[in-house]
Amino acid sequence: MPRFSANLSFLYPDLPFLDRFAAAAADGFAAVEYISPYEHPKETIAALLREHGLTQALFNFPAGNWAAGDRGLACHPARIAEFRASVTRALDYAQALGCTRLNCLAGIAAPDIDHLRLEKTLIDNLAYASERCTAAGVKLLIEPINKRDMPGYFISTTNHAERLFELAGLPNLHLQCDFYHLQIMQGDLVHTFARLKHHIAHIQIADTPGRHEPGTGEINYRFLLSELDRLGYDGWVGCEYHPSSGKGADIGWMAEGVARR
Ligand SMILES: O=C(O)C(=O)[C@@H](O)CO
Numbered sequence: 093m094p095r096f097s098a099n100l101s102f103l104y105p106d107l108p109f110l111d112r113f114a115a116a117a118a119d120g121f122a123a124v125e126y127i128s129p130y131e132h133p134k135e136t137i138a139a140l141l142r143e144h145g146l147t148q149a150l151f152n153f154p155a156g157n158w159a160a161g162d163r164g165l166a167c168h169p170a171r172i173a174e175f176r177a178s179v180t181r182a183l184d185y186a187q188a189l190g191c192t193r194l195n196c197l198a199g200i201a202a203p204d205i206d207h208l209r210l211e212k213t214l215i216d217n218l219a220y221a222s223e224r225c226t227a228a229g230v231k232l233l234i235e236p237i238n239k240r241d242m243p244g245y246f247i248s249t250t251n252h253a254e255r256l257f258e259l260a261g262l263p264n265l266h267l268q269c270d271f272y273h274l275q276i277m278q279g280d281l282v283h284t285f286a287r288l289k290h291h292i293a294h295i296q297i298a299d300t301p302g303r304h305e306p307g308t309g310e311i312n313y314r315f316l317l318s319e320l321d322r323l324g325y326d327g328w329v330g331c332e333y334h335p336s337s338g339k340g341a342d343i344g345w346m347a348e349g350v351a352r353r
């Protein structure tokens with residue numbers, strides 16, 4: 093069975109962020125991930141990981157000003173210095189938290205800037221980040237995100253991610269495969285996973301519609317998760333869903349045989 097990581101930006105919405113570590117450990121999770129650790133001192137988070145015996149599976153580069161609409165900096169030609177500083181900040185946290193995977197948020201495409209210029213900026217920034225991550229022993233990832241939830245996000249399909257892998261030619265650039273986004277944009281989940289497996293360094297799951305736990309929507313997670321085993325995926329699977337009860341982590345689907353921790 094896959095190894096599951098609790099995404100603390102989504103699970104335990106009834107608890108303050110720092111209390112979610114203990115809750116994840118109590119539910120049997122061995123690893124955690126989240127969108128952003130930067131609102132808290134790295135020492136505080138490191139101590140929680142140690143106290144609860146949790147592995148830090150992954151987090152993102154700083155997104156910029158989330159409240160103002162930023163969803164990453166990497167495709168913005170006018171924000172290269174800010175992006176580079178964000179790589180330093182992410183690696184500083186990664187080192188303190190023992191985290192070996194970082195997701196680079198591509199950002200929202202500015203409608204008034206030529207697509208190829210945005211793409212060139214993204215590739216140059218990925219090259220910079222990849223070199224820094226390699227030196228730190230960290231895998232660099234990119235994630236396609238569906239256009240309905242995040243209109244304008246620069247990478248929305250695995251086809252575009254593959255084009256970026258080809259153009260960038262970076263050994264340390266990997267795919268974060270989020271089956272929720274993949275189902276909305278493309279479908280054909282098992283075939284796509286098998287075809288891109290050599291690129292995949294992290295998986296995330298939620299059902300659709302609703303982005304709730306497995307078993308609440310149209311994705312056959314019982315089959316999909318068993319296929320991950322059959323195809324030899326041994327990385328983390330991030331539970332990045334909104335619990336349908338509105339609290340806790342709604343992990344009943346694991347005990348019901350959709351999957352086990
Ligand atoms: O929204 C997702 O899917 C994620 O993985 C986030 O971390 C990106 O913002």
Ligand SMILES: [Mg+2]
Binds near residue numbers: 235270296332
């Ligand atoms: Mg995701």
